[in-house]
Amino acid sequence: IGNVPALHLTKGTVSIRELSRSGAASELLKCQERVCDLKAPLLVGKDATLIADGITLRMHRSQGAFLVSLGNLYIARSHVLTPFEADCAFEPPYTGFRPFIAAMTGSHTVALSSKFTDLGYHAPKAYGFSVHAGKNEAPPSAVLAGNVFEGLYYGFYSHHARDVSIVGNTYRDNIIYGIDPHDYSENLYILGNRAYGTKKKHGIVISRGVTGTTISGNLSYGNNGTGIMLDRHSNGNLVSFNVVSENGIDGISILESSDSRVVGNTAFENKKSGLRVRNGRELLIARNSLISNGAFGTILYSGEPNGVARRAEDQFELRT
Helix, strand or coil, X not given: CCCCCCEEEEEEEEEHHHHHCCHHHCCCEEEECCEEEECCEEEEEEEXXXXXXXXXXXXXXXXXXXXXXXXXXXXXXXXXXXXXXXXXXXCCCCCCCCCCEEECCCCEEEEECCEEECCCCCCCCCCEXXXXXXXXXXXXXXXXXXXXXXXXXXEEEEECCEEEEEECCEEECCCCEEEEEECCCEEEXXXXXXXXXXXXXXXXXXXXXXXXXXXXXXXXECCCCCCEEEECCCCCCEEECCEEXXXXXXXXXXXXXXCCEEECCEEECCCCEEEEEECCCCCEEECCEEECCCCEEEEEECCCCCCCCCCHHHXXXXXX
């Protein structure tokens, strides 16, 4: 692509191993048996489908490798990772490059029974495993089921996505967030996942206008922040039958978000509150079990966010 060595799949359906056998790819993507080494950016065009099935895909940091899809991406029974390199210390502020997967405008992504390790860094669209579109662009969709996400900058991130199912995955020891659907994503199903050991913030969080989302049957525990959070006008959602425990802040937080149901959850031994509601209205909160939390079982109040600047689109009414 231009003067940068890269692979661009423009049309058709091809597997990673088949792609490696094409002449143009031979130096940038090499496969031996079921282990493939990607040493350049790989772009899947909007009319193309790329399949990774039963392989280990090593995306090399020193070669600037990453995977971006505008079309269809299917990953099954595979391991996608950044292999260790001697100079690959990844410390705060996490701005050093690491390979990533980004599914973009209008794309569809499926990841099944796979593992994703040590991907992503602090740069837009490069957070680890992201599903991303801009305002007024065709929203991407995804199905992620039965996977393990470990050591990613964000275990999952979305922006203006629609129809995303995140089911039965494990998010462990990720850096900033476990699961983080963001800006105006809608119609998400976050079901039966485990999110634990998040180093900096929350296990599961939806933030800024994320609507029509069901968060149900998840375990979110031992995260540095909150277990499950609805934030910044994330209205019209359901949080039900989750177990949240031993988190560094709250079990469940509803912040500047309204018109949602919080039903049948269990929150215990969280450092601050079992359930926190700040500047939320028209909420149904019922049949939750809040046990042995550090400060409050339930706290409902109106107040300013602590030390977080709010954009114009995030303004809210001081009312609960």
